[in-house]
Amino acid sequence: MWLKILGSLLVIIASVSLGFMLxxxxxxxxxxxxxxxxxxxxxxxxxxxxxxxxxxxLVQSTGGITGPIAxxxxxxxxxxxxxxxxxxxALNQALKDSNKLVLHNPEREVLSVFSANLGGMNRxxxxxxxxxxxxxxxxxxxxxxxxxxxxxxxxxxxxxxGGLAVVIVLV
Amino acid sequence: MMGLDIxxxxxxxxxxxxxxxxxxxxxxxxxxxxxxxxxxFAMVLLWVVQLLGRLFNTVQDVFKLF
Numbered sequence: 001m002w003l004k005i006l007g008s009l010l011v012i013i014a015s016v017s018l019g020f021m022l023x024x025x026x027x028x029x030x031x032x033x034x035x036x037x038x039x040x041x042x043x044x045x046x047x048x049x050x051x052x053x054x055x056x057x058l059v060q061s062t063g064g065i066t067g068p069i070a071x072x073x074x075x076x077x078x079x080x081x082x083x084x085x086x087x088x089x090a091l092n093q094a095l096k097d098s099n100k101l102v103l104h105n106p107e108r109e110v111l112s113v114f115s116a117n118l119g120g121m122n123r124x125x126x127x128x129x130x131x132x133x134x135x136x137x138x139x140x141x142x143x144x145x146x147x148x149x150x151x152x153x154x155x156x157x158x159x160x161x162g163g164l165a166v167v168i169v170l171v
Numbered sequence: 172m173m174g175l176d177i178x179x180x181x182x183x184x185x186x187x188x189x190x191x192x193x194x195x196x197x198x199x200x201x202x203x204x205x206x207x208x209x210x211x212f213a214m215v216l217l218w219v220v221q222l223l224g225r226l227f228n229t230v231q232d233v234f235k236l237f
Contacts, residue, residue: 154198161190168183169214 004171011170012163019159023152029102030148033141035069036107037134040114044130047123054119055081068100091115110136177222181215188212 042061046052052060058077062070072094079090091111095101103111114133117126188211195204230236 150198154194154200157190157194161187161194165184165187165191168180168187171180 008167008171011166012160015163015166016159019155019157019162022159023155025102026148026151026155029104030141030144032067032069032101032103033107033137033144035065035067036111037137037141039065039069039073040130040134040137044127044134047126047130051123054087068098072098072101087118087120088112088115107137107140110140174222177218181218184211184215 039061042063043057046057046061050057055077058073058080062073075094075097076087076090079085079093080087083090085093092115095103095108095111110133114129117129119126121129188208191207191211192204195201195207
């Protein structure tokens with residue numbers, strides 16, 4: 001009897017935590033996109049007004065931000081400075097190395113396109129490409145927030161009810 | 172005694188499936204909601220068919236039908 005109760009509790013705890021983990025992933029994605037947008041706007045001013053080298057600008061643009069996005073930009077800066085990669089290769093490498101990012105394909109594509117134009121043109125053109133990337137990212141962010149609103153509640157409910165259903169079927 | 176047990180089980184599954192259906196429908200996944208309901212229905216049907224089989228066996232035994 002006690003063994004059954006213990007097992008049921010374990011099953012319920014596992015499924016609830018699974019549901020909450022999936023929900024947290026959906027809640028995390030708009031936050032990371034928002035952080036990327038704020039990093040890009042800081043980067044834009046570092047390119048346009050301070051005109052410092054790209055690795056330093058990347059590191060400075062993460063000021064005030066913590067978490068995977070700051071780590072991504074810092075990793076990209078150190079790859080640029082140490083290994084002499086092109087910005088696009090550095091960003092792709094940094095994206096591949098980081099395992100805490102929950103970014104999907106559209107925003108990865110936008111970042112890849114933006115990094116291909118980074119450092120290869122004069123200020124006005126870079127300004128334009130950064131503007132374009134920001135605009136695209138804010139559209140993606142809007143979409144991600146809509147998905148988040150829908151899915152967070154659903155995954156929590158499904159986690160709890162799924163655990164209860166498994167317990168009922170097994171007991 | 173066994174019948175009462177399975178009755179409560181079926182009731183529990185029914186309640187949970189209705190919650191599943193509502194949650195999935197709210198998230199805009201009507202197709203998944205219907206699939207979920209169908210899965211619950213199939214599961215309960217499996218239990219009920221077993222019970223019905225037992226009932227028929229009992230009837231056969233009682234009236235000596237072979």
